[in-house]
Amino acid sequence: MATRGRPRTFDPDTALRQALDVFWERGYEGTSLNDLAQAMGIASASIYAYFGSKEDLFRKVMALYGATSGEPPRRALREQPTTRGAIHAMLRATADEITRPEAPHYCMLILAAPTGAVENHSVREFLAGIRRDMFTTVRDRLARGAADGDLTVPAAGLDAIARYYTTVVQGLSVQARDGADRAELEAVITCAMAAWDTLTSAPSHARG
Template identity: 85%
Template sequence: MATRGRPRTFDPDTALRQALDLFWERGYEGTSLNDLARATGIASASIYTCFGSKEDLFRKVMALYGATSGEPPRRALREQPTARAAIHAMLRATADEITRPGAPHYCMLVLAAPTGAVENHAVREFLAGLRRDQLAAIKDRLARGVADGDLAAPPAGLDAVARYYTTVVQGLSVQARDGATRAELEGVITCAMAAWDTLTSASSHVGG
């Protein structure tokens, strides 16, 4: 019996990983469909058929990125026993990920499409939404610390403290992209955690 249609001759998971590597290296606007076709060995028409538009493919790439390089910092927030330990571990996991050998030294959430053409506004807003999710996750972890009793309500408010540490996370990415080493990023993290007691002075007697 004849099979219907042309059989797929590539592995979508492998192609998605190759697309991630290319978007990570070149950014969204620096990556064309022709670039993706060459990197994956797949014709542009097949990319459209399997993944949709370039923007659709990028959104799938970012889901893969979140499940791989983006997971260790989120796991640190979830699994550490206190809010302070969670923030510290999150910062260290972020620094580990953005200085890994063999990968571009930056976070795609921050720098894959910081500016660009008007027609790519939807991509920038998509990434901004992911960064807002990151802020929300940090704020939720601080709120959990308050609920658990290891963190008193910060005088500056949970939102301000969450935004501060979100800013540190994003700044680490810029520093790494500009050549900061893992050891140099650790110095930034040490400074950021030295600010913890000032930002959360009501709970400075509680160990992390």
């Protein structure tokens, strides 16, 4: 009879959460396998055996991040009854998440791997793909508002508005990383929403 392998002695969900904390604090390139092994309380060999490579682990971490810290802004887009309310709530939920006292003050999608070594190009493209999905999610909510009659914007204008508010989301993360507090981010959100009527005015798009 073949010898059975040693039983797993760690909780995968807890280990993944610990890996998320390390990647979030140090970024992708700033995190070594040794850092991960120490934080997760398991050997590097066990990381490879259960989670795969460092990149594989990072992709799993980002899935967890999306389901936790990344979920409130998306939920705001889904659940708010008006399009304007959805965009406003998305921005406020973003600001809430990136200024929580128990977590680093930035969004992992934006700043976990902005530049770096050539061999990590696939990680940057992976994150860029998620950011593109963020843009698509915002645009889809605008399109839903247009279909419902809640938003009177030509289809050609939806891309620009979605890109504008996606850029605001990303800029909030940079501001938070550089020290802006929740009240200061709220001031940015107020400015962004002050532009809503102009951005969603059908005559202005027609003139453009």
